[in-house]
Amino acid sequence: MSGGDHGIRHVVWLVLIVLVWTAAQAGARPDGVDMSANIDGHDIAGTSVEKPLRLEPDSTIRVAIELTNNTSDPLEIRHVDLTGHVLGLSFFSYSTAVELAVAPGKSESLRYRLELRGLSGQAIGLIGGELAVYGASGAAVAAIPVITDVRGSLWSVYGLFGIALAVLTALGIADAALTIARHRLSANRWQRGLRVLAPGLGIGLVFAFTASVARWWVPDTGLWLAFAGVSATVAFLLGYAAPTPEPDEDLADDANHSDDVDEAETYRFSAEGPNP
Numbered sequence: 001m002s003g004g005d006h007g008i009r010h011v012v013w014l015v016l017i018v019l020v021w022t023a024a025q026a027g028a029r030p031d032g033v034d035m036s037a038n039i040d041g042h043d044i045a046g047t048s049v050e051k052p053l054r055l056e057p058d059s060t061i062r063v064a065i066e067l068t069n070n071t072s073d074p075l076e077i078r079h080v081d082l083t084g085h086v087l088g089l090s091f092f093s094y095s096t097a098v099e100l101a102v103a104p105g106k107s108e109s110l111r112y113r114l115e116l117r118g119l120s121g122q123a124i125g126l127i128g129g130e131l132a133v134y135g136a137s138g139a140a141v142a143a144i145p146v147i148t149d150v151r152g153s154l155w156s157v158y159g160l161f162g163i164a165l166a167v168l169t170a171l172g173i174a175d176a177a178l179t180i181a182r183h184r185l186s187a188n189r190w191q192r193g194l195r196v197l198a199p200g201l202g203i204g205l206v207f208a209f210t211a212s213v214a215r216w217w218v219p220d221t222g223l224w225l226a227f228a229g230v231s232a233t234v235a236f237l238l239g240y241a242a243p244t245p246e247p248d249e250d251l252a253d254d255a256n257h258s259d260d261v262d263e264a265e266t267y268r269f270s271a272e273g274p275n276p
Helices: 003-026 157-181 189-213 221-241 249-272
Strands: 033-039 053-055 060-069 075-086 089-102 107-115 125-135 140-150
Touching: 033 125, 033 140, 060 075, 060 089, 060 125, 075 107, 075 140, 089 107, 089 125, 089 157, 125 189, 157 189, 189 221
Parallel strands: 053 140
Antiparallel strands: 033 060, 060 107, 075 089, 075 125, 125 140
């Protein structure tokens, strides 16, 4: 199997691991804490693909948070994180240390300024994220999902992640095309389908990345898996339904020629007899 196929297979395992990790994190936040927040005067709960939160590298944003403690225990907030993630992986993260105590049944507000230093080298395009507050134990207390429009560089960490996907996919496609051109596909239909599945999977992943960078929509984990699943299924069916490869005619001619030569040599040896 080629390096491109191996690389895409590693991405598949990464996706599965991330899904398990994300599911484990989803239930870690306690109930009973209400949170609202705005950045530069805009309520981040209302962000969407059409109205994302625009983040400019090296700019300063004003963050305002209000927390209501509906539990019977006092609440202590130690830091606030603004993060953007794809497939459960954080591609930009800004953590701010704070000190805020919220008594049971009370509400408190928090305001601070956040400098987006180094954002250009972290991400680009539409990215889903969240603004989360963390307690003294280090566990997330509450969070608000946010859709961000990061005006970073294609050579950022996220951009290079997508470029690596594209390179691996191109290698997989080239290898599959070369195998087909040389009539090296397996005669087994299932093996043929699996042979072209990896490049198809890569096409779906690259398309989801392109949609994010081009700001068409936010490719959350579900969309990434949907695109990858559909393209991989189509590629597998194409390989499965492909005609059974026939032996290379040139190789067959060479084999026949070799047999004719062997027969001629055998006949000559029999006619002349062994040398005295």
